[in-house]
Amino acid sequence: AQSVTQPDIHITVSEGASLELRCNYSYGATPYLFWYVQSPGQGLQLLLKYFSGDTLVQGIKGFEAEFKRSQSSFNLRKPSVHWSDAAEYFCAVGADRGSTLGRLYFGRGTQLTVWP
Amino acid sequence: DVKVTQSSRYLVKRTGEKVFLECVQDMDHENMFWYRQDPGLGLRLIYFSYDVKMKEKGDIPEGYSVSREKKERFSLILESASTNQTSMYLCASSSFFEASGANVLTFGAGSRLTVL
Numbered sequence: 001a002q003s004v005t006q007p008d009i010h011i012t013v014s015e016g017a018s019l020e021l022r023c024n025y026s027y028g029a030t031p032y033l034f035w036y037v038q039s040p041g042q043g044l045q046l047l048l049k050y051f052s053g054d055t056l057v058q059g060i061k062g063f064e065a066e067f068k069r070s071q072s073s074f075n076l077r078k079p080s081v082h083w084s085d086a087a088e089y090f091c092a093v094g095a096d097r098g099s100t101l102g103r104l105y106f107g108r109g110t111q112l113t114v115w116p
Numbered sequence: 117d118v119k120v121t122q123s124s125r126y127l128v129k130r131t132g133e134k135v136f137l138e139c140v141q142d143m144d145h146e147n148m149f150w151y152r153q154d155p156g157l158g159l160r161l162i163y164f165s166y167d168v169k170m171k172e173k174g175d176i177p178e179g180y181s182v183s184r185e186k187k188e189r190f191s192l193i194l195e196s197a198s199t200n201q202t203s204m205y206l207c208a209s210s211s212f213f214e215a216s217g218a219n220v221l222t223f224g225a226g227s228r229l230t231v232l
Contacts, residue, residue: 009156032219043120043206043223044159090158094219102147102166102210103174104221108158 002027002093006107013081014115021076021110023091032094033074034104035065039087047089050074061085086114119143120224122207128230135194137227139207146212148190149221150174150182153204162205165190166212197231204228 003026013019025031032051036044048059055067065076074091088111092104123138141148147166151159151174161174163182171182179201183191190209194201205228208221 034219036223041226043225044208044221045223046220049220102212102219103149103161103164104219106151106159108156 002031002095002105004091004093004105004107006089006091006110008110009108010111010113012113012115015083016080019076019078019081019085019112021089021091021112023074023076023107024072025074025091025093026072027093027095029095033065033067034092034094035059035063035074035076036090036092036106037061037087038090038109044090047076081112081114083114083116086112088112120207120209120222122205122224122227124227125225126228126230128232129197130232131198133197133231135197135229135231137192137194137205137207137229139190139192139224140188141190141207141209141222142188143209143211143222144187145209145222146187147210148184149208149210150180150190150192151206151208152176153206153226159206162192194229197229199231202229202231 005024034049035047038044050057050067088109090109091107094104120141149164150162160176165171165184181193204226206226207224210221
């Protein structure tokens with residue numbers, strides 16, 4: 001079965017610093033991978049997704065993520081964090097076929113705090 | 117723009133009450149999902165549906181049921197609410213017919229339920 005691990009529960013960075021949020025997944029075939037962001041009191045918004053092709057994907061708000069099959073990782077990065085990036089970030093994995101088509105499995109989330 | 121609307125943002129109910137959480141999407145999506153979100157646990161799938169009048173159990177279906185009488189509407193029912201069902205409930209939808217779209221979930225803003 002698919003699963004996702006986000007090793008960092010909480011990360012604090014200064015505004016303007018770079019950011020990397022870690023995500024490791026478990027899945028037997030080629031996964032569909034996602035990063036979502038949740039601002040306080042809101043639903044989840046899609047930041048970016050990887051289905052196939054170029055392993056470095058660009059998303060909204062200046063975020064990017066790199067799929068590394070050998071490490072089963074899909075880490076999220078941003079070169080310079082803005083105070084408005086403070087939120088909770090969720091990594092998710094989905095299947096391209098089979099009985100779990102359409103389902104996403106989510107990590108437990110990483111809470112990002114940004115210092116001014 | 118896909119829109120998923122959850123009718124109640126905040127609810128307060130008493131133990132033993134029957135609770136209905138309503139979700140409507142306006143983009144003719146086939147798939148609809150109910151997730152529960154708790155701090156430190158991420159999102160856990162309660163039920164999902166791939167078509168009208170069909171439903172599939174997710175990972176934590178106990179104490180919940182669902183109804184999908186129309187394609188655009190997916191209701192989550194707590195037959196007899198308990199305090200351990202106090203949580204944030206998130207509805208999502210997706211389409212099988214967009215390119216790889218089965219896995220791209222669009223979320224509602226969430227319904228925060230408190231059971232006293």
